[in-house]
Amino acid sequence: xxxxxxxxxxxxxxxxxxxxxxxxxxxxGRITGLIGPNGAGKSTVVNMISGVYSLTxxxxxxxxxxxxxxxxxxxxxxxxxxxxxxxxxxxxxxxxDNVVIGYFRKQRSGVMSSLMGxxxxxxxxxxxREQAWELLGRFGIQKYADYEAGSLPYGHQRRVEMARSIAxxxxxxxxxxxxxxxxxxxSAEMAEIFxxxxxxxMGLLLIEHNVAFVSRLCSQVYVLDSGRMIAEGPPxxxxxxxxxxxxxxxxxxxxx
Amino acid sequence: MMSFYxxxxxxxxFFLIAVGLGYSQQLALRAGVFSIATAGFxxxxxxxxxxxxxxxxxxxxxxxxxxxxxxxxxxxxxxxPLARLRGAFQAIATLAFxxxxxxxxxxxxxFTGGAIGISGIPRVMNTGWLLLAVLVTIYVIxxxxxxxxxxxxxxxxxxxxxxxxxxxxxxxYYALAFVLSGLIGAVFGALRSLYVFxxxxxxxxxxxxxxxxxxxxxxGRNTLLGPIAGALIMAILxxxxxxxxxxxxxxxxxxxxxxxxxxxxxxxxELVYWLRRRLRRAPKTMSKRKEGADVVAAD
Numbered sequence: 001x002x003x004x005x006x007x008x009x010x011x012x013x014x015x016x017x018x019x020x021x022x023x024x025x026x027x028x029g030r031i032t033g034l035i036g037p038n039g040a041g042k043s044t045v046v047n048m049i050s051g052v053y054s055l056t057x058x059x060x061x062x063x064x065x066x067x068x069x070x071x072x073x074x075x076x077x078x079x080x081x082x083x084x085x086x087x088x089x090x091x092x093x094x095x096x097d098n099v100v101i102g103y104f105r106k107q108r109s110g111v112m113s114s115l116m117g118x119x120x121x122x123x124x125x126x127x128x129r130e131q132a133w134e135l136l137g138r139f140g141i142q143k144y145a146d147y148e149a150g151s152l153p154y155g156h157q158r159r160v161e162m163a164r165s166i167a168x169x170x171x172x173x174x175x176x177x178x179x180x181x182x183x184x185x186x187s188a189e190m191a192e193i194f195x196x197x198x199x200x201x202m203g204l205l206l207i208e209h210n211v212a213f214v215s216r217l218c219s220q221v222y223v224l225d226s227g228r229m230i231a232e233g234p235p236x237x238x239x240x241x242x243x244x245x246x247x248x249x250x251x252x253x254x255x256x
Numbered sequence: 257m258m259s260f261y262x263x264x265x266x267x268x269x270f271f272l273i274a275v276g277l278g279y280s281q282q283l284a285l286r287a288g289v290f291s292i293a294t295a296g297f298x299x300x301x302x303x304x305x306x307x308x309x310x311x312x313x314x315x316x317x318x319x320x321x322x323x324x325x326x327x328x329x330x331x332x333x334x335x336x337p338l339a340r341l342r343g344a345f346q347a348i349a350t351l352a353f354x355x356x357x358x359x360x361x362x363x364x365x366x367f368t369g370g371a372i373g374i375s376g377i378p379r380v381m382n383t384g385w386l387l388l389a390v391l392v393t394i395y396v397i398x399x400x401x402x403x404x405x406x407x408x409x410x411x412x413x414x415x416x417x418x419x420x421x422x423x424x425x426x427x428x429y430y431a432l433a434f435v436l437s438g439l440i441g442a443v444f445g446a447l448r449s450l451y452v453f454x455x456x457x458x459x460x461x462x463x464x465x466x467x468x469x470x471x472x473x474x475x476g477r478n479t480l481l482g483p484i485a486g487a488l489i490m491a492i493l494x495x496x497x498x499x500x501x502x503x504x505x506x507x508x509x510x511x512x513x514x515x516x517x518x519x520x521x522x523x524x525x526e527l528v529y530w531l532r533r534r535l536r537r538a539p540k541t542m543s544k545r546k547e548g549a550d551v552v553a554a555d
Contacts, residue, residue, distance in 0.1 A: 050421060076423035084421075090414040101407050105423040109404060111432065117399025125403050164422070 002063045003027040004049065004080065004172045004203060009058035011041075011048055011227075018044045020227040021058070025220075026172055031194055031204045033214035033235070036224035037247055042207045043085050045224070046174050050082050051075040062171065077105055081170035083161045085177055085207075091150030095141065095160050098149045099132035100125075102167030135163045140189065155182050162190075172203040179213055191217055211248075215239060223247065265383060269451060271491040272386040276444035278471035278483030279393050280437045285477050287433030288413035290343050293334065293350035294468045296357040297327045297438045298445030299460035303361065305446035306374040306455055316380050320446045327442020328435050335431040354465055361457040373456030374449075381451040389447055393440055398480060409433055410478075470508075474515050476525025485524030 004026040011019040019041045026032045036042050047053045049060055051072040060067040067075050089098050107128075109121040136142045139159040144152055149160055158178065165173055178194075179187035187210075194217060198204055208214045214221055215235035223231040223238055225247040231238050238244055261268065277294055284291035301323035308314035308322060334353060338346055361368045368374070400406040408429050411419040420426050449455045467490070475486025493511065497504040519526045 052417075072417070072420040073423050073425050076421055082421055084418075088415055088418050090411055090418065092414055093410060097407065097410075101411050101419075102422055104404070104408070104419075107404050111405055114403035114405040115396055115399055115436075117395065117402065121399075121403040168423070 002171050002203070004205075005061045006045075006049060007059045007061070009045070009048055009060065010056040011044055011053055012056045017227050019048065019224075022222075022224070022227075022229045024222050024229070024232075026174075026203045026205045027220075028171065028203045029198055029201050030219045031198050031206060031217045033218035033221040034205060034207045034224060035209070035211060035214055035221060039226075040224040040247075041227040042224055043176060044227075046082055046176055046205075046207060049075070049174065050080060079105075079171035080174070081165040081168070081172070082174040083158075083165050083176050083178065087154070087157045087161050089149040089157055089160055089164075091148065093149055094145065095147050095149050095152065096129065096132055096136065096145040098160050099135055099163045099167055100128050102164035103128045103131065105168040105170075132163075132167065135167060136160075138193065139163045155186060158182070159190075162193075166197060166202070170202065172205065173197070174205040174207065176207045177209065178206065179208070179210060187213055211239060261383075267491055267495070269381075269383055269386055271487050272383070272390050273444055273448050273451070274467070274471055274487040274490060275390050275483050276386075276393055276447070277441060277468040278475065278487050279397060280439075280441035280444065281468040282472045282475075282477060282483050283397065283409075283433055283440065284437040285472060286413060287409035287430065288416060289338065289430055289434050289437070290346040291338070291350045291434060291437060292347055292465050292469055293331070293353050293434075294437065294441040295460050295464040296350070296354040297331060297441030298448065298464065298468075299354075299357050299361065299457070300330055301327050301442030301445030302449035302455050302460070303368060303374070304442070306377050306449045307367070309378060309450070310374060310376055316378070316450065320443060320450075323442045323446035324439055327438040327440075327445075331435045331438025331441075332431060334438075335434040338434065339427045339430055351465070354460070354462075358457045358461055361460075369456075371457065373454055373459075375454035377449055377453055377455070379451060379453055381447050386447060386451075389443065394480060396436075401480065405429075405432070470512065472522070473512065474522055476522030476528070478521070479525045479528040481524035481528050482522055483524070485527070486522065489523065 006022065006024050008021050008023060009019060010017070010021050022045070024034070034042055034045065044053065048055055049067070051067070051070055051074070055068055062078055062080065065078065067078060067080070070078070090101065107124060109118070109124045113121040133142065133145060136145055139162065141156055141159050144156060149157065152160065158181070162175065162178060165175070179190050182190065191213070194204055194206070206214055206218065218235055221232065221235045221238045222229055223244050230243045230247060231241045277298055280294045280297065281292070304323040304326045305319040308319040309316060338349060341349055362370055400409065408419060408424050411424065412426060412429060416426050471483050471486035471490055473486070474489050475484065476482030489511065493507060494504055497507045500507060515523060521529065
């Protein structure tokens with residue numbers, strides 16, 4: 001079973017300790033939660049793992065492979081996918097093409113066969129379009145396949161981005177606020193998809209505000225506050241932790 | 257038909273060359289490389305072929321091949337510093353590249369003929385060969401559009417950090433776009449030199465740079481039709497503007513301003529987008545409205 005681990009990871013921006021010595025494990029086949037108040041450093045952690053930020057200290061591993069000093073595209077090719085907190089689609093492309101580009105890592109036809117328009121490259125494009133079409137169905141947005149991605153409402157754009165991130169069957173996917181702005185019914189649909197993915201062996205990291213949603217899905221929850229990991233464990237234990245309540249409600253733990 | 261061809265043959269030939277250079281320019285822009293180096297590549301290609309053919313008696317096909325290799329090699333080297341720049345800075349850097357090429361052509365007089373340039377180049381090009389070159393270029397770009405490389409180029413233009421997050425080695429693909437641009441630019445420069453008898457640095461200066469950029473701005477940045485539409489306008493316009501004599505430039509400027517204001521994607525691209533909308537969306541307008549109603553009901 002593969003797993004993503006970060007060990008003693010720090011990210012300092014000058015004097016600001018955005019993330020300060022955290023340890024975390026995202027096992028395959030499980031849904032792991034990362035919660036914390038605004039500005040806790042959750043998205044920084046995602047950017048550190050995916051190679052956008054270089055670590056000030058510490059290491060990132062996927063199984064035994066060290067990812068710490070790899071570039072963004074190399075980390076992605078190792079099988080780590082992500083979504084962005086502020087949804088980033090290719091606005092001029094159709095919804096379908098936005099998902100097709102997600103298969104990049106799995107493509108086998110080379111640059112030359114693409115330039116020469118060889119049948120193998122064309123057949124691969126056809127096949128990927130069919131797969132992307134099915135994936136859109138799974139996310140309930142098949143009917144928007146031909147629409148320009150930028151023209152979709154917010155919640156649907158999130159679905160497109162998630163479809164794109166899991167298209168190439170990554171080993172670990174990090175979803176940054178996947179159900180933000182979705183209603184109960186919609187987030188229940190998403191929860192079902194996440195559980196399916198975990199059953200298929202993928203490791204999921206949910207970065208969320210919505211504590212209830214995380215508690216329902218995750219086997220393990222990490223709580224980040226001001227760049228430090230203040231709690232970790234099963235959701236029932238973590239949500240009762242006085243330090244967590246203090247971080248969220250802002251009251252003094254001893255007064256509670 | 258034939259009489260039309262004979263009376264407009266030079267116009268058609270220059271149109272085909274402009275289309276080729278337009279594709280060189282378009283390929284870079286389409287992949288998000290803000291390059292205006294096409295004029296420089298066509299200068300390198302033109303001079304390489306002209307020098308090899310006139311001085312060393314190299315057969316024409318071999319000379320064109322050398323031009324292609326020179327174009328690819330120079331654009332590859334140039335792509336390394338260019339990868340560190342973005343947007344307007346890439347435009348300035350490639351502008352500097354064109355100026356450096358011109359300066360070198362003027363400086364190495366014994367080799368390049370200086371300001372007088374090279375004359376007595378055999379005219380072996382004709383409409384047929386130029387058309388073939390354009391068709392091959394169109395085929396390659398059409399193939400790109402329908403396969404992985406085209407998807408990556410589109411992604412680079414719209415958001416290269418998204419492309420990287422999906423595993424695309426973005427520097428390699430920027431370099432690929434730029435090298436293809438250099439290759440096409442150099443080849444069409446070479447073909448041009450084999451058509452016009454003599455070449456001089458002035459042919460490849462600021463004017464040439466603006467010309468190939470204009471083809472793409474007028475025609476469009478993303479579709480196959482773009483450079484064809486742009487080059488067509490650029491070819492027909494001077495003919496229509498004959499009565500204006502010295503003031504043709506004004507008409508060019510006015511057309512450019514009108515297109516940028518009202519058809520910002522370019523005439524060719526807008527036409528293709530409009531056709532796509534009509535073909536694809538027309539049957540779906542109904543369902544679109546119904547979905548809208550569903551959303552309201554669900555709320």
